[in-house]
Every structure is written in structure tokens, then in C-alpha cells.
Amino acid sequence: MVLISSIFVALNLLHFSRGLPEACTGICNNSHDxxxxxxxxxxxxRFSTGGRIAIHTAPNITGPWTYRGPALPGGSSINLAGNQDLWAPDVAQVGNQYYLYYSxxxxxxxxxxxxxxxxxSLDAGTWTDLGSTGVVSNPSLPYNAIDGNLINEEGTSNYFLTFGSFWNGIHRVRVxxxxxxxxxxxVAFDPRDPAIxxxxxxxxxxxxxLFFSKxxxxxxxxxxPAAGKEYRIMVCRSTSPVGPFIDRDGRSCRNGGGTLVLGTNQWVYGPGGQGVYRDPVLGPILYYHYVDTRIGFGDGQKKFGWNRINFSSGWPVV
Incomplete structure (x- = not known):
């Protein structure tokens, strides 16, 4: 019995060290961002890109996941192209209200x-569109106003929205x-490769x-893309919510810094579009979408993945 138990633990540690996704049942595909x-x-x-922000629910992080409908069935009131095809949701609770950011x-x-x-309540059919946060962009600005993520400065009433895609990287604004x-x-930029x-x-x-996709x-x-240029999840850190953020090697995140958290491995290809959540049962988890090469490479085939995170070294390890 001791030998069998030891083998089971060893296999679990091997699975954990490889960074393969934990179990997912029910509707696990078409879960971009x-x-x-x-x-x-x-x-x-679970909220995701497409379907005017598709909502899925489950009794457990592992599933079974069930589709419940769109968050914004009428699309967005923002008068821009794409207001019926909403991207990159982020959800946060502030007091007794839930806020859903979308692009x-x-x-x-x-x-x-x-x-x-x-x-x-988070339920489909209960979301009220409030329109723009005032975070907008155009070709005269150094950033692109998508991929918003809310963070509270612990112990204060200060909230920040971190956002951005390509151009001059990732930016931050108080909200x-x-x-x-x-x-x-x-807060983050790679002058040699702006694909963050x-x-x-x-x-x-x-x-x-600061986690980001590259x-x-x-x-x-x-x-x-060429090998190594596909989506991957990177991280930098700071003692302050406003930065500066540096990677494990001490490089500035504003000058190409970033430590790899999760990339292509075995049948997992191009993981990204990530979030991090402190689960009350499992502790910190990293979640993301990825392509399962055993199934297919289409955008609609992207699956929901998640892993527990170990911060014992001071840096996240999945």
C-alpha cells in the first residue's frame, strides 16, 4: 500500500511539473480569453470572447460546464465597429456588485x-450595460484599449485597470x-517584440x-508561427500595484522583461488569454485557453485550461 501510494504521489508530481491542464468536463472548448x-x-x-460574451457555469472548477447564454444579448452601446462581437472579458466583485469589463x-x-x-448575481439576463469606462484608443495614442483587468490596491479604495495589446505595450489607469x-x-513593453x-x-x-500573454x-x-513565437504566459512582479515590474532575472518589464510561466508543451499549444483567481478551496489558480494538438488548431477549438500555482519560490510555478 505504501509503495502504491508513493507511485501515485510521484505521478501527480510529474503531471504537476509538466504544467498540463487539470481536468475539465462539459463544454470546455470555444473558451477564448x-x-x-x-x-x-x-x-x-466562466465568461469568454464571442457570443456577446458567452457565460458558462459549473458546480466545480473541473465542470461539468454548461452554457447559460450571452452576458450582453443586445451587444454594447459603445458606438464603435465590433460592438456586436465583444472580446476579452474580465470579471470582478466590488462590494455586492459584479463588474464585467469587455473590449x-x-x-x-x-x-x-x-x-x-x-x-x-452574475446570471445571464441580469447584466446591465453601462457603456464605456472612458478607456478608449485611436491611432494618435500609444496603446490599444482592449483586455482590461481590474486590481484593487490591498487595504485601500484605489482601483486600477490594466490593459493593452501590441502597439506600445501594456498600460495602467486609475478607475x-x-x-x-x-x-x-x-507598465510593460518589449521594444524588440511588441506582441504582448x-x-x-x-x-x-x-x-x-503582472501576468501577460506574449x-x-x-x-x-x-x-x-515559428516555434517559440506562439502564445505563452509570462510574468513580472512589483512590491507596488503601480510598479515598476521586473522579471526573475531583474529585467524591467518595460524593456522586454518577462519570466515564462506556461508555454507550449507536449499536446498543449499556445496557452494564453490568462487570468489568475484565488479559489477558496484550491488556492491560487492560473486559467487560460489553449489548443489541444490531438484535436485541432482552429480558434473555435481552443479549450479551457487551469492549473494550481505554487508561489513558494516567490515566483509562480504551475
Missing amino acids: PAIIRRADGTYF VSTFGSQNSAIGIARST TPTQKHGDAYQ EGPTVFKNGGFYY GSCCGYDKNR
């Missing part, structure tokens, strides 16, 4: 805006959290960790 939150009654909600844009465009909707206040400033986007900020211990995200079934 997922956002996860757990309601007080134990129900998990209005078209692929490759800098004419973009981050919108917001509100609900008291209420429904409207921006002040000017945006840069999808920021998530997560507080653990004495550090604020590389080519999409269209793998038509034009696969």
Missing part, C-alpha cells in the same frame, strides 16, 4: 474601447471602478504579479 469567478453559493462562472474593437484595429456591465481617472501610463497583451495583476504575499494568439490552423 476566459474569465473565472466563484459565487458565494459555490457556482463557478469593443476589430482585429488589428486601434479604434477600441473598454466597456463595462454590472450585475448583482472608480466604472470610469477612468487621470492618464494611462506604461492580455494583462492580469494578482496580489500574493508582498508582491503584485506571441501570436490566433489562426494556427491557417498560419502557424
Whole structure:
């Protein structure tokens, strides 16, 4: 019995060290840019790009996941191209309200805006669109206003929205959290490779960790990037929510810094579009979408993946 138990533990550690996704049942595909939150009654909600922000629910992070409908069945009130095809949701609870951030844009465009909707329950059919947060972009600005993520400075009423995709990287602006206040400033950029986007900020211990996706995200079934240039999840950290953020080697995140958290391995290809959530049962988890090479490379085939995170070294390891 001891030998069998030891083998079981060893196999679990091997699976953990390889960074393969944990179990997912039910509807696990078509989950581009997922956002996860757990309601007080134990129900998990997953929001994702497409379908005017598709909502899925499950009794457990592992599933079974069930489709519940769109968050914004009428689309967005923001008067921009793409307001019926909403992207990159992020969900957060502030007091007794839930806030859903979403992006209005078209692929490759800098004419973009981050919108917001509100609900008291998270359920489909309960979301009220509040329109733009005031975080908008156009070709005269150094950033692209998509991929918003809300972070609270622990112990204060200060909220920040971190956002950005390509152009001059990832930026940060103070919010209420429904409207921006002040000017945006840069927190991450790679002057040699501007393909960074999808920021998530997560507080653990004495550090604020800035996770972001780097590389080519999409269209793998038509034009696969060179090896190592596909989507992957990177991280930098800071003792302050406003930065500066550095990677494990001490490089500035504003000058190409970033430590790899999860990349292509075995049958997992191009993981990204990530978020981080402190699960009340499992502790910190990293969630993301990825392509399962055993199934197919199409954007609609992207699956929901998640892993527990170990911060014992001071840096996240899945």
C-alpha cells in the first residue's frame, strides 16, 4: 500500500511539473480569453470572447460546464465597429456588485474601447450595460484599449485597470471602478517584440504579479508561427500595484522583461488569454485557453485550461 501510494504521489508530481491542464468536463472548448469567478453559493462562472460574451457555469472548477447564454444579448452601446462581437472579458466583485469589463474593437484595429456591465448575481439576463469606462484608443495614442483587468490596491479604495495589446505595450489607469481617472501610463513593453497583451495583476504575499500573454494568439490552423513565437504566459512582479515590474532575472518589464510561466508543451499549444483567481478551496489558480494538438488548431477549438500555482519560490510555478 505504501509503495502504491508513493507511485501515485510521484505521478501527480510529474503531471504537476509538466504544467498540463487539470481536468475539465462539459463544454470546455470555444473558451477564448476566459474569465473565472466563484459565487458565494459555490457556482463557478466562466465568461469568454464571442457570443456577446458567452457565460458558462459549473458546480466545480473541473465542470461539468454548461452554457447559460450571452452576458450582453443586445451587444454594447459603445458606438464603435465590433460592438456586436465583444472580446476579452474580465470579471470582478466590488462590494455586492459584479463588474464585467469587455473590449469593443476589430482585429488589428486601434479604434477600441473598454466597456463595462454590472450585475448583482452574475446570471445571464441580469447584466446591465453601462457603456464605456472612458478607456478608449485611436491611432494618435500609444496603446490599444482592449483586455482590461481590474486590481484593487490591498487595504485601500484605489482601483486600477490594466490593459493593452501590441502597439506600445501594456498600460495602467486609475478607475472608480466604472470610469477612468487621470492618464494611462506604461507598465510593460518589449521594444524588440511588441506582441504582448492580455494583462492580469494578482496580489500574493508582498508582491503584485503582472501576468501577460506574449506571441501570436490566433489562426494556427491557417498560419502557424515559428516555434517559440506562439502564445505563452509570462510574468513580472512589483512590491507596488503601480510598479515598476521586473522579471526573475531583474529585467524591467518595460524593456522586454518577462519570466515564462506556461508555454507550449507536449499536446498543449499556445496557452494564453490568462487570468489568475484565488479559489477558496484550491488556492491560487492560473486559467487560460489553449489548443489541444490531438484535436485541432482552429480558434473555435481552443479549450479551457487551469492549473494550481505554487508561489513558494516567490515566483509562480504551475
